[in-house]
Amino acid sequence: MASDFSSQFWQSCQEHPCYPNNLLQVTQKAFTWDGFFQIPRVGVEGKQSLFAKAAASTKISRASIGALPVIWTSLGELKQGLIEAQRESPVQYLFVRADHAKRLLCCSLEMFTYLMSFYQVPPAILDLLSTFKHSEISIDRHFTGFFGEYIYSSDQRDSILPISQLGRSGYFLKQCYRLRFLEKAPYQPLSWNTNQVVIHHSFDILNGQTVWISLEGDVSLDERIRSMLAQCRPSQNYAQAFQLTLSTHLMICQWCDESWQSFIEDIEIALCQFKVTVRRAEPESTSASHDRGHGANSTATSLHERYTPPFDNAARTNMDRFPVLFRAHDAHLDSSILLDQLDPRDTYDITDIQKLYKFKDRLTEALLMAKLNSSVLSELEGYYAELHSKAASRFTGNKSDLAFFTEKMGALKNRVQVCQAQIEDLLSIVRDLKAHMDDVAAFKSLQMNKFFAIESRKSAERMEKLSQKATEEASSMNNINIVMLIFLPATFTATFMQSGVFQWKSADTQTHQWLFKKSIFLIFSAICLITMAGCFLLRRGMLYAKRRRRQ
Template identity: 25%
Template sequence: MPVYLDFISVFGAQTEPRDRRFSGFREQTTMADPPRGLVFSEIGRSGRQYQICYNLKTAALKSEHKVDMKLSEWSIQPAAFHHQFDIVNGRTLWIVTKGNRDLQERYKELTGKDGRLEDKSFGTVEECFRSSLAAHLMFCHWSTENWRWLILWLENVVEEETSMAILGPRGPGHAHRQYTTHDLQGLQRHDDKTNEVIADLEANVEIMALLCKFYTGLMSNNSISQRLKDAVELDINAFTAQVENMISDFKMQIARATLLVKITKDRKELVTMHLQSQASERMESLNLNMEQDAIVMRIVTIVTLIYLPATFVSTFFSTDVVKYQDQGGGPPNDGVFSNTALYRWLQVTLPLTTITLAAAVWALKRAQNQRWQQEYTKEQKKWPVGEEKDTGSIGLRSDTNSNNIV
């Protein structure tokens, strides 16, 4: 079937797996009046055949870390299958695409010397049909492997990363874990992986259900001889029963993974609350330090206010405005006041004080203008020219008929 190219297009050398969520089941039957191009009696092809292609996925442990289980690596391995069966001559064609030879080795064991006789008999059409069902069943069994252990690994990882969020006390003197945004990122990764597992499991369930439906529908196809139907009816019933058991197991794994998704979301919210609590604790500690600094500054201000008058007086009396010392070296007298020294002191002090205050006022005005300009620029970028800005203001109008303000 040309559509099989869609199934094998997901394989090949690539940095990241592309289209890994692709799943499908296709069928094509030409059991009555086959095209002349499909009939090759020389090689046992009657042209009356059915073809199906589908893909399944399984979980595989790539590498196991003995010390830290979080560093273990799991992968989802897909496989694509194409099957063609001639209902007249029993000719069978299998094309299996997978990243390694795992399924090839299993098929060799299925049809090898240790395999069951009914799984490797191809003498008649009925035997070929039974052998094809055995191959389908083997592929379905392969797709059920390791999902339980993958989900268990995800559960253990989520429990290890979030257990302290539930059990760790936050009170003073207790040991607890300091969470970071990296922990949230890790939980989100595990949440995404679990959702991928659910999607792959649901895809396997859907494909297996379609596979059972296809083979059950063959029993109502009038193009198949009644003799073949009677010979393989019990085999189809046994095949569908075993596949339905696998589907039931898949559904239980899906329920388990769905519960893990809910637990992960709840734990992620709890970790977010811990992050907010940690931020609040840091802000509280910062505010406490600021309060202590404010107390110290208040003490310094009080001490400065106490010493400021004395400092000013001491500085003023150290000038030549008032002199108590005798310039001739005699004992101190009642003091000598100098009008000229006071005048010169005022001439220098007052202009300098005025210039200093003017410079401070100018610097303050400039800083305010720069801040207003930045805010205006942000508003212009937020509200381009031509768009009206809803300022949320309340309009006032006077109702002349009732003297009310609306």
């Protein structure tokens, strides 16, 4: 029986390009076909887009207890190395890295499918790999999960497939899961990258053979696992191997949880600073606007005194609104307020709004990640709790280890739930800040409208007064024109008659009653006409010069 399954196993390894259809375990395929994890999500074409194509970029590293680290860079090295590693140590850790969660895995497709076929990894891992693609955009970031199965009883003989050549009994525990973690980008404030780790674990229940396959975008987990293995003794019994399994699970979960608090603190500090910016843009009373002239220090001090940290208001449904918004003074805008007192520099611009939306996006994604991580932790804890209840006889030497594991996993879940509560509170603060900014903008717009309405009314009153004065002046001019129309003809007649053009009889020497002096008339006409023409030409010259200056 064992040799038959061994030959089938090697045949499965030879057919590794067909992974996962070449796997021996029928239960794994049935589980996948049932639809919980769908293979078409990552088909043959999709799988090719996950892996590096350049030969210089392909490598799989291995670490084990009491052995030096090994790196395989080709399919031939991998085939030979896996067989040798199986003989050297019962505990194997294999690492496939990526430079980033959105980058290609540093492994060729052939090496990956052979590795999965050699350890009979369930097809569930394909779905967990769906975000390892060459893209800066978050693809399928919502999808994460936990897959676990175990065969511990001889009653499951149809699923027991021993492979004697490799020392595999056919009784095993297997888990595949993915956890998300946050990684701060160096030299970039408030820049956190979303990263992930995909884990496959297999544990032989009868002989303690352990396999860990880690696919992740950060080298720090590899280093931490190697540091842990350096402290382990080469010769381990079954209980110690299972204890190491539980310890590795805990270390991976704790490692993914480490950066959350730093992320939350950074967002808190940024929101504190942003809240000061929003506070500075609040509407102020006339006295507050007058006090602005005393300097920026007094303003900063007053803002600092008014500011309260975000979590001091966690129980409140809404943030405190600006204090002067609903004062009776603001109901009627004081006409003494000048336009420069409505200082536009105190308001926020579009970059502040974009920054607020960036906070919202980062917090929403972080909240989703925390919820999914919490779900994976719960399933992992439940997996071992169910295993302990069903197969307690096989783990009698590890009861205390299982209890410790359950306790630590509970503490980790509580920490994740606290992070969720903190992130939800920060999201509510972001929403309140956005509403706050909208209210400030609406109120300032109303204030400006009131100001311009008052100024328009004053301008209209001034124009009305000017119109009244113009009407009065026009009436006076009409009177003057009437007088001029009456007296100018008489004045002209009197002047003309007294000019000597007509000479009236005043002595006996004059035979006629009057005489027309033509020479005097010509002199009078010449003087008047030349003077009129000179005035007309002077006026036209002035208008022409004025027009030229305008041009």
